[in-house]
Amino acid sequence: xxxxxxxxxxxxxxxxxxxxxxxxxxxxxxxxxxxxxxxxxxxxxxxxxxxxxxxxxxxxxxxxxxxxxxxxxxxxxxxxxxxxxxxxxxxxxxxxxxxxxxxxxxxxxxxxxxxxxxxxxxxxxxxxxxxxxxxxxxxxxxxxxxxxxxxxxxxxxxxxxxxxxxxxxxxxxxxxxx
Numbered sequence: 001x002x003x004x005x006x007x008x009x010x011x012x013x014x015x016x017x018x019x020x021x022x023x024x025x026x027x028x029x030x031x032x033x034x035x036x037x038x039x040x041x042x043x044x045x046x047x048x049x050x051x052x053x054x055x056x057x058x059x060x061x062x063x064x065x066x067x068x069x070x071x072x073x074x075x076x077x078x079x080x081x082x083x084x085x086x087x088x089x090x091x092x093x094x095x096x097x098x099x100x101x102x103x104x105x106x107x108x109x110x111x112x113x114x115x116x117x118x119x120x121x122x123x124x125x126x127x128x129x130x131x132x133x134x135x136x137x138x139x140x141x142x143x144x145x146x147x148x149x150x151x152x153x154x155x156x157x158x159x160x161x162x163x164x165x166x167x168x169x170x171x172x173x174x175x176x177x178x
Contacts, residue, residue: 066120
């Protein structure tokens with residue numbers, strides 16, 4: 001599963017880009033220069049390799065945040081978290097999951113609220129398991145909608161707070177939501 005998700009992100013993000021409005025600076029395959037450097041790459045971003053990007057995506061955006069553990073329970077929710085995490089950071093994606101789980105627990109009657117810490121831990125996994133068991137077959141679809149709603153709201157806020165981000169808003173909404 002993760003190989004297909006990584007390939008889809010790389011294909012969507014494309015090759016080398018240095019957009020003047022992008023605070024992330026130079027990117028290649030969707031990996032920012034800062035992320036590449038943090039993962040040991042010292043060269044020119046124009047020469048950053050696809051296998052290096054694949055390795056970073058697998059480690060930093062799938063395994064480290066624990067999205068693989070979500071995938072064991074719901075591949076669809078894990079795919080959404082991965083894509084959101086690539087664009088906004090894994091901790092933000094996880095916090096969206098946690099917020100949605102808290103809002104969907106019927107006032108704590110289905111399971112206790114989870115701490116909004118941006119980490120997939122035992123408490124978040126337990127709440128996710130209870131959510132899936134309690135809400136049934138449509139649960140993943142509803143949860144993905146909630147995560148995407150939070151993501152869309154954040155994109156709008158980013159564009160409102162920094163007009164230069166308006167250059168990206170249409171693409172964010174077209175390619176990351178729904």
